[in-house]
Amino acid sequence: MKFENSEVRLTYRSALVEELRAAGSKIVGDLELLLPSSLGFCWGVDRALAMVEQARLDYGGRPMWLISSIIHNPRVNSDLRAQGIGFLRGRHAIAGAWEQLGSNDVVIVPAFSATVEDMNYLRQRGVTVVDTTCPWVIKPHKRTLKYLKEGFTTIIHGTVGHEETAATCSLIESEGGHFVVVYSIEETEVLAGFLEGTIDANYLHENLRVGSFSSGIDCEQDLQRIGVINQTTMLASESRAIGDRLKAALIKRDGEPALAKIFRDFDTICRATQDNQDAAAAVAQLKPDLYLVVGGYDSSNTKNLARVGRRLGVPAFHIEGPHCIQDALEHRHRESGEILYEAAWLPAIRPIKVAFTAGASTPDALLGEVIERLVEYVEKRLPQANILS
Numbered sequence: 001m002k003f004e005n006s007e008v009r010l011t012y013r014s015a016l017v018e019e020l021r022a023a024g025s026k027i028v029g030d031l032e033l034l035l036p037s038s039l040g041f042c043w044g045v046d047r048a049l050a051m052v053e054q055a056r057l058d059y060g061g062r063p064m065w066l067i068s069s070i071i072h073n074p075r076v077n078s079d080l081r082a083q084g085i086g087f088l089r090g091r092h093a094i095a096g097a098w099e100q101l102g103s104n105d106v107v108i109v110p111a112f113s114a115t116v117e118d119m120n121y122l123r124q125r126g127v128t129v130v131d132t133t134c135p136w137v138i139k140p141h142k143r144t145l146k147y148l149k150e151g152f153t154t155i156i157h158g159t160v161g162h163e164e165t166a167a168t169c170s171l172i173e174s175e176g177g178h179f180v181v182v183y184s185i186e187e188t189e190v191l192a193g194f195l196e197g198t199i200d201a202n203y204l205h206e207n208l209r210v211g212s213f214s215s216g217i218d219c220e221q222d223l224q225r226i227g228v229i230n231q232t233t234m235l236a237s238e239s240r241a242i243g244d245r246l247k248a249a250l251i252k253r254d255g256e257p258a259l260a261k262i263f264r265d266f267d268t269i270c271r272a273t274q275d276n277q278d279a280a281a282a283v284a285q286l287k288p289d290l291y292l293v294v295g296g297y298d299s300s301n302t303k304n305l306a307r308v309g310r311r312l313g314v315p316a317f318h319i320e321g322p323h324c325i326q327d328a329l330e331h332r333h334r335e336s337g338e339i340l341y342e343a344a345w346l347p348a349i350r351p352i353k354v355a356f357t358a359g360a361s362t363p364d365a366l367l368g369e370v371i372e373r374l375v376e377y378v379e380k381r382l383p384q385a386n387i388l389s
Protein backbone atom coordinates (compact mmCIF):
# COMPACT_ATOMS: atom_id res chain seq x y z
CA MET A 1 0.00 0.00 0.00
CA LYS A 2 1.30 3.45 -0.90
CA PHE A 3 1.09 5.61 2.21
CA GLU A 4 0.17 8.68 0.13
CA ASN A 5 -3.14 6.97 -0.70
CA SER A 6 -3.82 5.55 2.74
CA GLU A 7 -6.59 6.56 5.10
CA VAL A 8 -4.03 7.14 7.84
CA ARG A 9 -2.30 9.78 5.73
CA LEU A 10 -5.59 11.63 5.24
CA THR A 11 -6.42 11.38 8.95
CA TYR A 12 -3.14 12.98 9.98
CA ARG A 13 -3.05 15.80 7.41
CA SER A 14 -3.10 19.44 8.41
CA ALA A 15 -3.90 22.15 5.87
CA LEU A 16 -2.17 24.74 8.07
CA VAL A 17 1.06 22.72 8.30
CA GLU A 18 1.01 22.09 4.56
CA GLU A 19 0.62 25.81 3.91
CA LEU A 20 3.46 26.64 6.31
CA ARG A 21 5.67 23.91 4.88
CA ALA A 22 5.30 25.41 1.42
CA ALA A 23 5.86 29.00 2.56
CA GLY A 24 8.37 28.44 5.42
CA SER A 25 6.82 31.29 7.44
CA LYS A 26 3.60 33.19 7.96
CA ILE A 27 2.44 36.18 10.03
CA VAL A 28 -0.71 35.55 12.06
CA GLY A 29 -1.70 38.45 14.32
CA ASP A 30 1.13 38.98 16.80
CA LEU A 31 2.95 35.85 15.72
CA GLU A 32 5.50 35.19 13.04
CA LEU A 33 5.34 31.44 12.52
CA LEU A 34 8.42 29.60 11.20
CA LEU A 35 8.73 26.00 10.07
CA PRO A 36 11.93 24.13 9.13
CA SER A 37 12.25 22.59 5.68
CA SER A 38 12.20 19.07 7.14
CA LEU A 39 10.09 17.91 10.07
CA GLY A 40 7.52 15.40 11.24
CA PHE A 41 6.66 11.92 9.99
CA CYS A 42 9.64 10.16 8.47
CA TRP A 43 9.62 7.55 5.75
CA GLY A 44 9.94 4.72 8.31
CA VAL A 45 6.88 5.86 10.25
CA ASP A 46 4.88 6.38 7.06
CA ARG A 47 5.79 2.87 6.05
CA ALA A 48 4.97 1.31 9.45
CA LEU A 49 1.52 2.91 9.58
CA ALA A 50 0.75 1.92 6.00
CA MET A 51 1.72 -1.66 6.87
CA VAL A 52 -0.64 -1.62 9.85
CA GLU A 53 -3.44 -0.34 7.66
CA GLN A 54 -2.76 -3.05 5.09
CA ALA A 55 -2.69 -5.68 7.85
CA ARG A 56 -6.10 -4.55 9.04
CA LEU A 57 -7.41 -5.12 5.52
CA ASP A 58 -5.62 -8.46 5.11
CA TYR A 59 -6.40 -9.94 8.53
CA GLY A 60 -9.70 -8.25 9.42
CA GLY A 61 -11.60 -10.21 12.04
CA ARG A 62 -8.50 -11.78 13.62
CA PRO A 63 -7.18 -10.48 16.96
CA MET A 64 -4.45 -7.94 16.21
CA TRP A 65 -1.76 -6.85 18.65
CA LEU A 66 1.16 -4.51 19.05
CA ILE A 67 4.08 -5.64 21.22
CA SER A 68 4.10 -2.09 22.61
CA SER A 69 3.91 1.33 20.92
CA ILE A 70 4.10 1.24 17.11
CA ILE A 71 5.97 4.56 17.31
CA HIS A 72 6.55 6.97 20.20
CA ASN A 73 3.47 9.13 19.87
CA PRO A 74 0.53 8.83 22.28
CA ARG A 75 -2.01 10.15 19.73
CA VAL A 76 -1.10 7.56 17.10
CA ASN A 77 -1.04 4.71 19.63
CA SER A 78 -4.37 5.74 21.07
CA ASP A 79 -5.88 5.85 17.54
CA LEU A 80 -4.66 2.29 16.95
CA ARG A 81 -6.22 1.15 20.23
CA ALA A 82 -9.48 2.78 19.17
CA GLN A 83 -9.32 0.68 15.98
CA GLY A 84 -9.27 -2.46 18.12
CA ILE A 85 -5.53 -3.21 18.12
CA GLY A 86 -4.51 -4.47 21.56
CA PHE A 87 -1.23 -3.84 23.36
CA LEU A 88 0.77 -6.74 24.74
CA ARG A 89 3.14 -4.67 26.89
CA GLY A 90 3.27 -1.28 28.56
CA ARG A 91 0.71 0.91 30.28
CA HIS A 92 -2.17 -0.21 28.06
CA ALA A 93 -1.29 -3.92 28.01
CA ILE A 94 -4.09 -6.44 28.28
CA ALA A 95 -3.19 -8.76 31.14
CA GLY A 96 -2.34 -12.32 30.10
CA ALA A 97 -2.57 -11.62 26.35
CA TRP A 98 1.16 -12.17 25.70
CA GLU A 99 1.11 -15.59 27.38
CA GLN A 100 -2.04 -16.67 25.52
CA LEU A 101 -0.96 -15.75 21.97
CA GLY A 102 -1.82 -18.39 19.41
CA SER A 103 -2.02 -19.10 15.70
CA ASN A 104 -5.11 -16.95 15.15
CA ASP A 105 -3.35 -13.84 16.47
CA VAL A 106 -1.63 -11.19 14.37
CA VAL A 107 1.26 -9.37 16.08
CA ILE A 108 2.74 -6.15 14.73
CA VAL A 109 6.46 -5.59 15.37
CA PRO A 110 7.10 -1.84 15.71
CA ALA A 111 9.30 0.37 13.54
CA PHE A 112 12.10 0.15 16.13
CA SER A 113 12.21 -3.67 15.89
CA ALA A 114 12.01 -6.28 18.67
CA THR A 115 14.38 -8.38 20.70
CA VAL A 116 15.57 -11.76 19.46
CA GLU A 117 13.84 -13.37 22.46
CA ASP A 118 10.49 -11.79 21.54
CA MET A 119 10.80 -12.76 17.88
CA ASN A 120 11.63 -16.35 18.85
CA TYR A 121 8.65 -16.46 21.21
CA LEU A 122 6.28 -15.17 18.50
CA ARG A 123 7.53 -17.81 16.08
CA GLN A 124 7.14 -20.49 18.70
CA ARG A 125 3.52 -19.44 19.37
CA GLY A 126 2.75 -19.63 15.63
CA VAL A 127 1.31 -16.11 15.39
CA THR A 128 1.21 -14.15 12.12
CA VAL A 129 3.92 -11.48 12.39
CA VAL A 130 3.67 -8.13 10.60
CA ASP A 131 7.19 -6.78 10.89
CA THR A 132 7.29 -2.98 10.40
CA THR A 133 10.97 -2.67 11.45
CA CYS A 134 12.37 0.37 9.65
CA PRO A 135 15.17 -0.52 7.20
CA TRP A 136 17.27 2.21 8.83
CA VAL A 137 17.10 0.28 12.11
CA ILE A 138 18.54 -2.76 10.35
CA LYS A 139 21.69 -0.76 9.55
CA PRO A 140 23.16 -0.78 13.10
CA HIS A 141 22.14 -4.45 13.38
CA LYS A 142 24.19 -5.33 10.30
CA ARG A 143 27.11 -3.22 11.46
CA THR A 144 27.22 -4.78 14.92
CA LEU A 145 27.22 -8.29 13.40
CA LYS A 146 30.19 -7.24 11.26
CA TYR A 147 32.02 -5.97 14.37
CA LEU A 148 31.25 -9.23 16.10
CA LYS A 149 32.63 -11.27 13.22
CA GLU A 150 35.83 -9.21 13.30
CA GLY A 151 36.21 -9.67 17.07
CA PHE A 152 35.13 -6.18 18.17
CA THR A 153 32.90 -5.26 21.11
CA THR A 154 30.14 -2.82 20.13
CA ILE A 155 29.82 0.54 21.84
CA ILE A 156 26.28 1.82 21.29
CA HIS A 157 25.48 5.51 21.59
CA GLY A 158 21.89 5.02 22.64
CA THR A 159 19.39 4.85 25.47
CA VAL A 160 19.24 1.80 27.70
CA GLY A 161 15.65 0.55 27.58
CA HIS A 162 14.77 2.18 24.25
CA GLU A 163 13.20 -0.54 22.08
CA GLU A 164 15.69 -0.08 19.24
CA THR A 165 18.74 -0.31 21.50
CA ALA A 166 17.19 -3.21 23.43
CA ALA A 167 16.79 -5.06 20.11
CA THR A 168 20.40 -4.34 19.11
CA CYS A 169 21.70 -5.46 22.52
CA SER A 170 19.71 -8.69 22.37
CA LEU A 171 21.01 -9.40 18.87
CA ILE A 172 24.61 -9.01 20.05
CA GLU A 173 24.10 -11.24 23.08
CA SER A 174 22.27 -13.87 21.06
CA GLU A 175 25.39 -14.14 18.87
CA GLY A 176 27.69 -14.41 21.89
CA GLY A 177 29.09 -10.88 21.60
CA HIS A 178 29.45 -7.98 24.01
CA PHE A 179 28.32 -4.38 24.15
CA VAL A 180 28.48 -1.23 26.26
CA VAL A 181 25.79 1.46 25.91
CA VAL A 182 26.71 5.10 26.50
CA TYR A 183 24.01 7.73 26.55
CA SER A 184 25.98 10.95 26.78
CA ILE A 185 29.36 12.66 26.53
CA GLU A 186 29.60 12.40 30.33
CA GLU A 187 29.17 8.62 30.25
CA THR A 188 31.65 8.43 27.37
CA GLU A 189 34.21 10.25 29.51
CA VAL A 190 33.92 7.47 32.09
CA LEU A 191 34.41 4.80 29.42
CA ALA A 192 37.32 6.76 27.90
CA GLY A 193 38.88 7.00 31.38
CA PHE A 194 38.75 3.21 31.64
CA LEU A 195 40.31 2.77 28.18
CA GLU A 196 43.08 5.20 29.13
CA GLY A 197 43.68 3.31 32.37
CA THR A 198 42.77 6.12 34.77
CA ILE A 199 39.80 4.28 36.31
CA ASP A 200 39.13 0.61 36.99
CA ALA A 201 36.38 -1.75 35.81
CA ASN A 202 34.44 -1.46 39.10
CA TYR A 203 34.25 2.31 38.78
CA LEU A 204 33.17 1.93 35.14
CA HIS A 205 30.35 -0.45 36.06
CA GLU A 206 29.20 1.72 38.94
CA ASN A 207 29.09 4.89 36.86
CA LEU A 208 27.16 3.76 33.81
CA ARG A 209 23.44 2.99 33.93
CA VAL A 210 22.06 -0.39 34.89
CA GLY A 211 21.69 -2.33 31.63
CA SER A 212 24.64 -0.62 29.91
CA PHE A 213 26.74 -3.79 29.79
CA SER A 214 26.24 -7.15 28.12
CA SER A 215 26.03 -9.99 30.58
CA GLY A 216 29.36 -11.59 31.40
CA ILE A 217 31.45 -8.84 29.86
CA ASP A 218 35.04 -8.73 31.06
CA CYS A 219 35.93 -5.10 30.43
CA GLU A 220 39.69 -5.64 30.70
CA GLN A 221 39.58 -8.26 27.97
CA ASP A 222 36.49 -7.33 25.92
CA LEU A 223 37.28 -3.65 25.44
CA GLN A 224 40.60 -4.19 23.73
CA ARG A 225 38.92 -3.75 20.32
CA ILE A 226 35.80 -1.63 19.98
CA GLY A 227 33.42 -0.55 17.21
CA VAL A 228 30.96 2.33 17.64
CA ILE A 229 27.38 2.55 16.32
CA ASN A 230 24.48 4.85 17.21
CA GLN A 231 20.80 4.32 17.92
CA THR A 232 19.34 5.81 14.72
CA THR A 233 17.66 8.74 16.46
CA MET A 234 20.47 10.18 18.59
CA LEU A 235 21.91 13.68 18.30
CA ALA A 236 24.27 13.33 15.34
CA SER A 237 26.82 15.89 16.57
CA GLU A 238 26.99 14.11 19.94
CA SER A 239 27.48 10.72 18.27
CA ARG A 240 30.40 12.12 16.29
CA ALA A 241 31.94 13.59 19.46
CA ILE A 242 31.54 10.24 21.26
CA GLY A 243 33.26 8.35 18.43
CA ASP A 244 36.11 10.89 18.40
CA ARG A 245 36.55 10.74 22.19
CA LEU A 246 36.78 6.94 22.23
CA LYS A 247 39.18 6.97 19.31
CA ALA A 248 41.43 9.46 21.18
CA ALA A 249 41.35 7.23 24.26
CA LEU A 250 42.52 4.21 22.25
CA ILE A 251 45.30 6.24 20.62
CA LYS A 252 46.42 7.25 24.10
CA ARG A 253 46.31 3.62 25.27
CA ASP A 254 47.87 1.80 22.30
CA GLY A 255 49.31 4.49 20.01
CA GLU A 256 48.09 5.74 16.63
CA PRO A 257 49.65 2.95 14.51
CA ALA A 258 47.52 0.34 16.35
CA LEU A 259 44.25 2.16 15.66
CA ALA A 260 43.23 0.35 12.48
CA LYS A 261 43.32 -2.95 14.36
CA ILE A 262 41.43 -1.86 17.47
CA PHE A 263 38.87 0.77 16.48
CA ARG A 264 35.86 1.01 14.14
CA ASP A 265 33.33 3.83 13.85
CA PHE A 266 30.24 3.88 11.68
CA ASP A 267 27.50 6.51 11.55
CA THR A 268 24.12 4.78 11.86
CA ILE A 269 22.02 7.90 12.48
CA CYS A 270 19.09 7.66 10.05
CA ARG A 271 18.65 10.10 7.19
CA ALA A 272 15.32 11.45 8.50
CA THR A 273 16.79 12.18 11.92
CA GLN A 274 19.78 13.89 10.34
CA ASP A 275 17.59 15.96 7.97
CA ASN A 276 15.23 17.03 10.77
CA GLN A 277 18.15 17.98 13.03
CA ASP A 278 19.87 19.98 10.27
CA ALA A 279 16.64 21.78 9.37
CA ALA A 280 15.87 22.46 13.05
CA ALA A 281 19.35 23.97 13.44
CA ALA A 282 18.85 26.15 10.35
CA VAL A 283 15.63 27.59 11.80
CA ALA A 284 17.30 28.08 15.20
CA GLN A 285 19.91 30.22 13.41
CA LEU A 286 17.06 32.65 12.62
CA LYS A 287 16.95 33.25 16.40
CA PRO A 288 13.25 32.70 17.09
CA ASP A 289 11.96 34.08 20.39
CA LEU A 290 10.36 30.72 21.15
CA TYR A 291 10.90 27.25 19.69
CA LEU A 292 8.22 24.62 20.25
CA VAL A 293 9.31 21.06 19.51
CA VAL A 294 6.29 18.78 19.30
CA GLY A 295 6.44 15.03 19.92
CA GLY A 296 5.90 12.21 22.39
CA TYR A 297 7.84 12.61 25.63
CA ASP A 298 9.40 9.19 25.07
CA SER A 299 10.41 9.97 21.48
CA SER A 300 14.20 9.94 21.24
CA ASN A 301 14.45 11.95 18.03
CA THR A 302 12.07 14.62 19.39
CA LYS A 303 14.11 14.96 22.58
CA ASN A 304 17.18 15.55 20.45
CA LEU A 305 15.46 18.18 18.30
CA ALA A 306 14.82 20.16 21.49
CA ARG A 307 18.50 19.83 22.39
CA VAL A 308 19.46 21.19 18.95
CA GLY A 309 17.50 24.38 19.68
CA ARG A 310 18.88 24.78 23.20
CA ARG A 311 22.47 24.22 22.07
CA LEU A 312 22.06 27.12 19.66
CA GLY A 313 20.87 29.37 22.48
CA VAL A 314 17.18 29.39 21.54
CA PRO A 315 14.42 28.94 24.18
CA ALA A 316 13.26 25.54 22.92
CA PHE A 317 10.59 23.52 24.73
CA HIS A 318 9.66 19.88 24.05
CA ILE A 319 5.87 19.65 24.31
CA GLU A 320 3.54 16.74 23.59
CA GLY A 321 0.49 18.49 22.17
CA PRO A 322 -1.90 21.45 22.29
CA HIS A 323 -2.86 20.70 25.92
CA CYS A 324 0.64 21.83 26.93
CA ILE A 325 -0.07 25.42 25.92
CA GLN A 326 -1.52 26.96 29.02
CA ASP A 327 -0.59 29.66 31.53
CA ALA A 328 2.26 27.46 32.77
CA LEU A 329 3.65 25.71 29.69
CA GLU A 330 3.92 21.92 30.17
CA HIS A 331 7.17 20.57 28.75
CA ARG A 332 9.77 17.86 29.14
CA HIS A 333 13.14 18.96 30.45
CA ARG A 334 15.68 18.14 27.74
CA GLU A 335 18.25 16.61 30.09
CA SER A 336 16.49 15.39 33.25
CA GLY A 337 13.39 14.14 31.42
CA GLU A 338 11.12 15.63 34.11
CA ILE A 339 7.77 17.07 33.08
CA LEU A 340 7.88 20.69 34.17
CA TYR A 341 5.55 23.68 34.11
CA GLU A 342 7.12 26.93 32.96
CA ALA A 343 5.31 30.08 34.06
CA ALA A 344 7.36 32.65 32.13
CA TRP A 345 7.54 31.20 28.65
CA LEU A 346 5.91 33.76 26.35
CA PRO A 347 8.14 36.65 25.22
CA ALA A 348 6.83 40.18 25.80
CA ILE A 349 7.93 41.56 22.44
CA ARG A 350 5.62 41.84 19.42
CA PRO A 351 5.53 40.26 16.97
CA ILE A 352 6.80 37.04 18.59
CA LYS A 353 8.89 34.97 16.25
CA VAL A 354 7.89 31.35 17.00
CA ALA A 355 9.52 28.36 15.33
CA PHE A 356 7.99 24.90 15.41
CA THR A 357 9.35 21.52 14.61
CA ALA A 358 8.08 17.99 15.16
CA GLY A 359 9.61 14.58 15.75
CA ALA A 360 9.58 11.80 13.19
CA SER A 361 6.61 10.19 14.97
CA THR A 362 4.48 13.36 15.23
CA PRO A 363 1.48 13.62 12.90
CA ASP A 364 1.05 16.92 11.04
CA ALA A 365 -2.48 17.13 12.47
CA LEU A 366 -1.06 17.31 16.01
CA LEU A 367 1.45 19.98 15.06
CA GLY A 368 -1.35 21.93 13.36
CA GLU A 369 -3.41 21.79 16.57
CA VAL A 370 -0.43 23.11 18.55
CA ILE A 371 -0.01 26.05 16.17
CA GLU A 372 -3.73 26.84 16.26
CA ARG A 373 -3.79 26.60 20.05
CA LEU A 374 -0.84 28.99 20.37
CA VAL A 375 -2.44 31.52 18.01
CA GLU A 376 -5.67 31.34 20.01
CA TYR A 377 -3.84 31.56 23.35
CA VAL A 378 -1.81 34.61 22.36
CA GLU A 379 -4.94 36.35 21.05
CA LYS A 380 -6.92 35.71 24.22
CA ARG A 381 -4.41 35.85 27.02
CA LEU A 382 -4.27 38.73 29.47
CA PRO A 383 -1.63 41.32 28.48
CA GLN A 384 0.37 40.92 31.69
CA ALA A 385 0.27 37.17 32.09
CA ASN A 386 3.22 34.78 31.74
CA ILE A 387 5.56 37.16 30.02
CA LEU A 388 9.31 36.70 29.94
CA SER A 389 10.97 39.96 30.96
Ligand code: SF4
Binds near residue numbers: 111301
Ligand atom coordinates in the same frame (compact mmCIF):
# COMPACT_ATOMS: atom_id res chain seq x y z
S1 SF4 B 1 13.29 7.95 12.65
FE1 SF4 B 1 14.63 6.96 11.13
S2 SF4 B 1 14.99 4.91 11.93
FE2 SF4 B 1 13.21 5.72 13.01
S3 SF4 B 1 11.44 5.04 11.80
FE3 SF4 B 1 12.02 7.06 11.03
S4 SF4 B 1 13.39 6.67 9.27
FE4 SF4 B 1 13.27 4.79 10.50
